[in-house]
Amino acid sequence: xxxxxxxxxxxxxxxxxxxxxxxxxxxxxxxxxxxxxxxxxxxxxxxxxxxxxxxxxxxxxxxxxxxxxxxxxxxxxxxxxxxxxxxxxxxxxxxxxxxxxxxxxxxxxxxxxxxxxxxxxxxxxxxxxxxxxxxxxxxxxxxxxxxxxxxxxxxxxxxxxxxxxxxxxxxxxxxxxxxxxxxxxxxxxxxxxxxxxxxxxxxxxx
Numbered sequence: 001x002x003x004x005x006x007x008x009x010x011x012x013x014x015x016x017x018x019x020x021x022x023x024x025x026x027x028x029x030x031x032x033x034x035x036x037x038x039x040x041x042x043x044x045x046x047x048x049x050x051x052x053x054x055x056x057x058x059x060x061x062x063x064x065x066x067x068x069x070x071x072x073x074x075x076x077x078x079x080x081x082x083x084x085x086x087x088x089x090x091x092x093x094x095x096x097x098x099x100x101x102x103x104x105x106x107x108x109x110x111x112x113x114x115x116x117x118x119x120x121x122x123x124x125x126x127x128x129x130x131x132x133x134x135x136x137x138x139x140x141x142x143x144x145x146x147x148x149x150x151x152x153x154x155x156x157x158x159x160x161x162x163x164x165x166x167x168x169x170x171x172x173x174x175x176x177x178x179x180x181x182x183x184x185x186x187x188x189x190x191x192x193x194x195x196x197x198x199x200x201x202x203x204x205x206x
Contacts, residue, residue, distance in 0.1 A: 004148035008155025011141060015133045016047070016163050021080055021198050022123045022130075024191050026164060030171025031187075035116045040168040042117055046124045047134060047160035054139025055153040075126045077202040083119070084195035091188040128202065 016023075022043060029039045111119075124130060138156050142149040 001151050004145045004151040005155040008152035009159045012156030012159030027171050030168040035113045036168045039120050040164040042120050043164045044161040048157045050134035054135035055142040077199045080195045080199035084192045087188045087192035091185045
């Protein structure tokens with residue numbers, strides 16, 4: 001039991017810690033202190049569902065329908081490009097906020113909970129890399145653990161939950177670095193570049 005749990009925890013962390021669109025969005029929400037818990041839990045819950053799908057063997061069904069991955073690839077690329085353009089716009093023409101205190105950003109310029117969660121879901125479910133990591137890779141490795149494969153899955157799910165909560169709430173420690181509009185413009189510029197590069201990799205990787 002414990003070896004499988006530890007293996008799932010280790011592999012789960014190694015896959016999820018890499019910088020990507022989802023992590024950057026969670027980081028930005030954490031710094032802005034907007035719907036932090038909701039965003040982190042949606043990410044973790046999505047990973048848990050995908051991991052369960054892979055461990056249950058349903059990943060084999062997805063292999064029989066490669067068109068589904070292709071649809072996710074193109075839809076994900078389009079969404080990432082759109083998000084990159086929005087981030088680039090924020091970097092180029094930042095919103096005129098009377099205060100730079102992230103704890104007191106006026107409601108008019110804050111992201112609604114619905115918009116934040118929909119963006120979070122899109123960044124997760126429209127990213128084919130997520131399916132490769134959680135459904136196929138974790139599912140394949142879990143199958144080698146036989147009867148304890150669900151302990152492996154539990155370890156991977158816990159790794160996801162711990163990571164997203166740590167990233168979301170740990171981002172608050174960076175709050176003092178983002179007390180000027182320039183810092184936010186730099187962050188949005190980085191987000192725009194990373195999102196565009198990921199979208200490009202999806203387009204060229206097909």
